[in-house]
Amino acid sequence: MMGRRRVPAGPEVWVVCREMIPAGSVFAFLAEHRRRLFPRETFADLYAPVNGRPSVPPGLLATVVVLQALQGLSDEEAVGALRFDLRWKAACGLGLYDQGFDPSLLTYFRRRLARSSEPDRIFGIVRAVVEQTGVLTGRTRRALDSAVLVDAVATQDTITQLIAAIRRVARQVPGASALIAAHCHAHDYTDPGKPKIAWDDEEAKNALVSGLVTDALALLDQLSGRHLDEAAEQAIGLLALIAGQDVEPADGSDGTDGRWRIARRTAPERIISTVDAEARHIHKSRQQRDDGYKAHLAVEPETGLFTAVALRPGAGAAHHESAVAPGLLAGEHGPLQVLADAAYAAVELRAALAAAGHRLLIKPPALKPAVIGGFTLDDFAIDTAGGTVTCPAGHTVPLAASGGRYQQRRATFTGLCAACPLRDRCTTAKTARVVTIRPHHQLQAAARHQAATDPAWQDDYRRWRPMVERAVAWLVTKGNRHLRYRGTAANDRWLHHRAAALNLRRLITLGLTYTSGTWNLAPITP
16 A cells, blocks of 8 residues: 655754755755655556555655665665655655665665566656756757676676576476485585585686586486476576586596586686676676676766666677667657767667668777788778779679678689789788678778768867766766676666666756756756
């Protein structure tokens, strides 16, 4: 049952301590407008109409969630602030002696939101305020970017993951404990600690890996064909992934003799922890390597407002910047000027955005010459319609289809490179230079030419692109680069709450007021 307005315990802080609450702050704004921002009916679908004991009013919980996301606090820290911080009490309409509520209510509230038809409604409420103010009217630029968010669990090595996955099967699958006791002997799986071996002994470590993989395969074989619930199926699927992603047959073995070793490679989209199976290794650049997720952002660069956000695992083609970007722009109306760095330069995304009528300020990736300081693809005259390629030395050869799923075409300068005076600047190949042309080549070439020669393009990119870095800094500051939750869904809810809180703070800075029944931006007195 949905709770109603709470009766303050003691004098209401906003009434008796108003002069102590910073004017123009989020706290003062919520004290004045909390009920308008989060009206009771907005959350009615989350609660049964009459059954049960009245809960804490959802408007109060939503206010705490916004302040919690803004200050980057845990549930216990947020309730602590609600009990002892006058600013929080004023913002939430509490009395001086009000003790707040149990921190678990925040968990239950987030679960109700997650299971509802509008899990991101708090972000949607603030977005509706943005639209009503008209602050984005006429502002048709959107900057796209992503930020690495570090996961809330420790990365596990292969041995730890194998043991943890088998232990999970024991917990989730009925009867699995007896099967493990009967068929799995490489480790005592009732012991939560690490195996007691000489960890600096490579042979001992290999023997342990072989035993753990053999146990995992034996357990999977014993459980195959069973009809199980979702949790049990997920535990078995996770064990199968762990047993296959990091190991390979030992030298001279095909795996049938039970000899395995840790693979000399990293599996694509490798699971890095059984505690959070959706977190991934992230290579944002050659220098930056982390574990966790990526926050994908669309920002109006002049105001710094987030127009859309999404959190995805940090690896995999389906979660790449270019794959997520169309969803970030899906709610926009009319052509935009889209600013983004080279991570968004995938030709499919560029073609789709260009077809939608957007003006693109997407930085094209630099071409890598075959010889340092030598010729790049743009130094060749490529006629995709006529099917020819002319090299810098003036030799022309035909383009031929190379086959394959990428529909590439190739031009091979066989017999023309050996005596060419420009060979040292063109290729290191023993035979001849090969030029590979991909679909939409003309589109990418035109983008590189525009970025290199168009002063207007360069001025706009230099002016507006840094603004999104400011928004990213707001997002991750004060410890908010480190996530507090496990799994994509829970962390995506946090990201939306964080963006909503930052948008609300930004609107207040811009002069947000409520007059004549609508949200407006009042002129700010210098």
